[in-house]
Amino acid sequence: MMKYPFLSLQETNTPYFEELKQAASEVIESGRYLLGERVARFEAELCRYLSCDYAVAVGNGLDALRLILKAYIELGSMAPGDEVIVPANTYIASVLAVTDNGLVPVFVEPSESTFNLNMSLIERAITSRTKAVMTVHLYGRACWSGELKELAARYGLKIIEDNAQAMGAVSSVPGISGKFRTGALGDAAGNSFYPGKNLGALGDAGAVTTDDKELADVVRTLAFYGSAKKYVNIYRGLNSRMDEIQAAFLSVKLKYLDEENRHRAVVAAEYNKCIDHPGVMTPEPGSPGEHIFHVYALRCRRRDELQEYLTTQGVGTLIHYPIPPHQQQCYREYNLLSFPVAERLSREELSLPMAGNLSLESVREISGIINRF
Template sequence: MKFLDLQKVNAVYATDLKRIAAEVIDSGWYLLGKYVKLFEEQLSFYLGCKYTVATGNGLDALRLILRAYIEMGVMQEGDEVIVPANTYIATILAITDNRLVPVFVEPDEQTLNLDFSLIENYVTNRTKAIMLVHLYGRCCWGEQVKVVARKYNLKIVEDNAQAMGAKSHICGLSGSYMTGALGDAAGNSFYPTKNLGALGDSGAVTTSDEELAMVVRALANYGSEKKYYNRYQGFNSRMDELQAAFLSLKLKYLDIENERRRVNAETYSILLQNAELILPQQAGEEHIWHQYIVRSSKRNQLQNWLQKQGVDTQIHYPLPPHLQECYPEYNHLSFPLTERLSQEILSLPISSYMGKEELTIIAEAINSFAE
């Protein structure tokens, strides 16, 4: 059983996707056209923010936000960004690519998201932002974050790569309850495996800050607001028309697909009975279950057992960013909880196309594991 079968993910849309592809091809316009504009408008409406700037991928979206803040004078090289220690490497790359300094903070062991109670301990006179990661699809938001951000005049940047469609029960800064519109700005990814996935790379910056949106848009287009006139030393990071058209179609069904994932997550939590496992918390609309994460001190043995039973699983993530070879300057740091989680976490197959029969087969294989 595949961990994720993208053919099945897109099969339900296949006829419309092929029709849309033909329309884009026949239009003769493949970048910065009507389909990108339409998707930007639709995503802003869906999230409840004022501006969306489509980008080439999710990493670029985060990079562009921080670079825009530097161009705007909000940040400068050497400033610090508070970030969870247990995130994916892309979150950290966005910070260091802009010659900013990541300040790692341990997660909450129950939610696996940033531990809000620790944030203020890491604020210095160089801190300029808190980067929240809605890890595995669970909303990372709370009043404590808003209070600390206001107290120290910090920007709140969301890494919303994994949680498109999740909702907070606490209102965001601009009045929205949706991840991607809670903080000052958000980087979003539409990599094919995401809940809202393109058929290639693409991403978006979402914000209600008009100046930030304008600077990001220029930076993503070679730093140009007017063709051949470059205000900034920018990038080339633009969503193409084909991906925008695909995403425009799939956005209409996102809430339905996310609800199917919630049902599947609840089913897992009922069926899984192995005492070796720590199961994830249910969190209602705050979780869209990009991944269903279980924990076990015998994770590697469990993964090998499931592989023998024909069940494919993955580890998100086996080595934290501060221990990666590309960051020798941080290898000496110690984050015990983050490091323990990296040895315990196992991602089970979960998607909108799966039914109870498949979940039962996986659960029975797990329940039969004994080491």
């Protein structure tokens, strides 16, 4: 057992045990486990939280992204063979959603300072087949700018947010509809509530959020076998639904999300203050609320040695992500492409323990261990 585990879901959920048990009991006693009032309630709560018009609860974050793109194809905004710009250093799900719909990912390098999509490189990647930019709020930091909005308007592109890691983050620049929270900045967003997320279910769950009623309606239909009326199938759809019990759990935890995110920012600031090692680079915090630190990501050229050392000292760590999408075996057609920044980040990134209940004393002790490396 690690003295400082990377993440303990049991400890993360301990403050809410009684409320979660009560929520589970109510769902069990209701006899309604799918397509019930608790999912509808959570969708409404999520809309209020993000200030968006529509939320469609689905099975997981990957499905949320898949369904957005599939809906745009059904609506005629995209067609197989069209291109979607994606960051070269995202989690594989961002790219899987694109290729699963017969669309073509076009990789763009990240910024070394933010780990997010380098906005200055987007325009040179746009072609006549480009239909969308997928902006990924990686590690919990909002990835948004006025330049991105201007490019999308000038070239007629959709902006799709991969908001799997940043629920609660706030952009200093308003989105296309004047909203500020990630998940409500672009045309549509895929959100994940995987248990380890800042807003985590106790199983798989996700949601599509948007201000576009037509898109939301098509997504909802696609997620239910392509059927808006039972046994009448308009589209070749999927089966992707959030369970009632996960929606009930998420309604409990959403109430505490901002408080936990504020604590994560305090934890990150303490790490940044206490870590003092010439070979370790700490992450930039961004403007207030811009980074909710789903992951606290260091950089170190001796990353593998540092990880091994921390393991011997009882500190749990993870690497996000050791192999960029374009180098994965499943995307052999892209293996010869070169993205030096993304590849360098994949060799140097190391994530430290981070949670809404992590004590500052633990942060100081972990930092001291790093300083002695």
